[in-house]
Amino acid sequence: MTDVDTAINVDGLTKQYGDVRVVESLNLTVKQGETYGFLGPNGAGKSTTIGLLLDYLRPTSGTMRVLGRDPRTEVVEVHERVGILPDRYGLYTDRSARQHVALVVETKGGSDDPKALLERVGLGDAVDQNAGTFSAGMEQRLALAMALVGEPELLILDEPFSGLDPHGVRLVREIVAEEAERGAAIFFSSHVLGQVELVCDRIGILHNGRLVAEGTLRELRDGAEVVADATMEDIFVELTDARVDEGGDKR
Amino acid sequence: MRWSPLARSECRKVVTSKGTWILTVFIVLWGFRPTYAGWDAVGRNLTVGYVQIGVSLFLPVGALLLSYQSLIGERTTGSLKFLLGLPLTRTQVLWAKVTGRTLGIGAAIVVATFVLAVIGLLNHGMFDMLPFVGTLLATLVFVSVLVAIGICISTVTHRTVTAATTIFGYVLVTLFWSQIVTTIYTAVTGVPVDPYDAPASGPLFLALRLTPDGAYNVLTNWFLGVGNSTELFHIVYTKLAPGVSVNAFVVEAAFGGPGPWYLHPVGSILVLLVWLAVPLGLARRVFTRGDAI
Structure with a gap:
């Protein structure tokens, strides 16, 4: 897949604080026009990954391309084409x-x-x-x-449903759908699994800084050893619970 | 320029801050000090001296207080995430903050200067334009230096309390600079320094004018034509008056003339520019490397 086809392309991305690896060897691709849900338990490394994509943070190793450009060296060109809703911001x-x-x-x-x-x-x-x-x-x-x-050609939304009442949640979902219809790629992290299920083309699940599963809802369901009509929540719990013992808590 | 909306926003923030206008009022109230010594020193240009008096005491503390939170405050509240999400490089964010805050505080200082000018005009008549314009420009450069220092502290520290403590430390060091310099000078050379009869030492006098405050006073005293010193203009005049003894370091009193070339008041422009460039360079170096939040 070329840079022209991808909104986000991450290769071997690692972010380490001291001895703690918050994001570890992350490989991720989001296609142009795709709505990608980025899920994970608290401290999985979602916001850190988004911080790296937006050049708030600098990676320990690995490469990133956002809309075909390196956000670290071409931050102006990247940010003028990206819409950003950060997490834990202040107005x-x-x-x-x-x-x-x-x-x-x-x-x-x-x-x-x-x-x-x-x-x-x-x-x-x-x-x-x-x-x-x-x-x-x-x-x-x-x-x-x-x-x-x-x-923007790409919307990066970190916990966009946070603090919203049901009307607000529906509004965000509708706006995401409208933006996707317009052709924008959308990359968002969320804990509201039901909404992710409704709006995402593909989903990636991050756990302890690693991408432990990725695909469409059907593909995740098939790979998670859950019942055929399992919800996103069932899949999420199965995938992340199964790996709890594989590593300690990370940001 | 892509960063100008952010600079305007920063400027608006300063101009709409109560602190800015409290600073303006303090400068006017403290600066207006009609004294016989001042009148004897510079005559109608006493009006220009009012600016020096008010600015010397209040501007350093005021400008630093209005700048030191500019970055660390945004980092603490999380609003920095929006700024860094704009299509600007980190250097441009820093530059917009310095420019905006300098313009905002500078505007308040221009208002204070013109209020003092009107008061002086009504009380003493027309003053000379050259020292007035020179002092106004020196004051605006002084503002930019202080904003650069404040933003540098805001950039390199990670906690608001650390930034505030650093500001306090800076103010204390500049306040007691002459005592610090004379103590070090005596320790190094073994020569005691009596400010009533200071030794004719070029390095000693050079060190005394290395702070932004000292450089500002040297420069404005030069515009007022009272003598070459980091003290306020009326103290310099009193020191140079025959038969009067004052504890002040004045080049003409110590050297019996203009002293070494490197003590020329023009050198103070260089001192101020270094104080502008070094904090900005340090802030840029820190802010553009590594994690920003």
Whole structure:
């Protein structure tokens, strides 16, 4: 598969803190236009992997290509084509939702209307409201609006359902579907397994920093020795429980 | 420039901060100090001296407090993840922060300077434009130096409390710089230093002006034409007045003339530029290497 066909291509990626390997020899490919669910228990290394893809963190070894470019040396070219919703982020409590989105629009040199983006994520009534007054769900919607600026070719969403009520969860799912329909690749990590099952073309399961399973839901079901109608949760528990004794807890 | 929206955002953050305008008020209130010594020293240019007095005391602490959280604060709250998600290199993020904060604090300082200028104009009449413009420019360079130091500390430290302690340490060192320098000088050379009758030592006087604060005072004293010293302008004048003894290090008093070439006030521009370049270089080196969050 060439760089043109892949949104993300990771080869032998390792991130080590002291003696602890948080991500270990990770190989991963996400195709253009694909919706890829990146699952794993707490501390599996999902956010670290995303941090490496976005150049928040630097790898100990291994190579990465995001939209055919190295995020470490071509961060500007990568980030102008990628929409990012990070995990455990903070907003500027003294700025409005509009100002948050406008900063991204202006830096990307785009022409998006911040109000329209905020309306799309259900914050039409809070466009000029200070983000310091937002609930967790509103913060998550605002962060999603920022990720959608510039119709990115790739959306990297780290726990996009976090803090959302059922309406918000449905909204994110619908937006993911719309973006996929537009042709964007979507790479997201989540604990909300039922939603992953609904929206993902392929799923990768990370455990103790290693990719322990990857494929479509059907392929995972076949490989996990579970019953034929097993849910995503059944598969996840089976795959990660089976490997608990193979290594200690990792980030 | 791709980083200009972030720089504008940083500037807006500073300009809308209460701390910035409290600093402005303090500079004006402390700076306006009409004294006979000041009038005798520079006449109507006393107005320019007000700027030096107010800036010398409050700007270092104020500008550092307004800058030291700029990066570590974003790292702590997690908003740095959004900044690093923008299509900017880490160097551009750093540069936008320094530029934005310098412009924001610089704008407040320009307001303070013009308020003092109006007060001085009404009280003493028209002052000379050359020392006024020179002092204003030196003050803006001083602002950029302090912002660079603040952001450097914010970049190289990993905890807010460490950054705050470092700022406190910096302020203490600059405050007691002349005592530190004279103690070291005496320990190395064995020559006691009496500030009432300082030895005509080039290295001693050079060391005294190596802090940003000292360099700023040397430069602005040069614009005011009072003498070559890191002290405030009216103290320099008093020191050089016949029959008066003051504990101040003034080149003309110690050397009986202009002293060695490297003590020329122009050298203070170089000192300030080094204080601008070194913290920026260090911050860039740290921020662009390794993990950013």
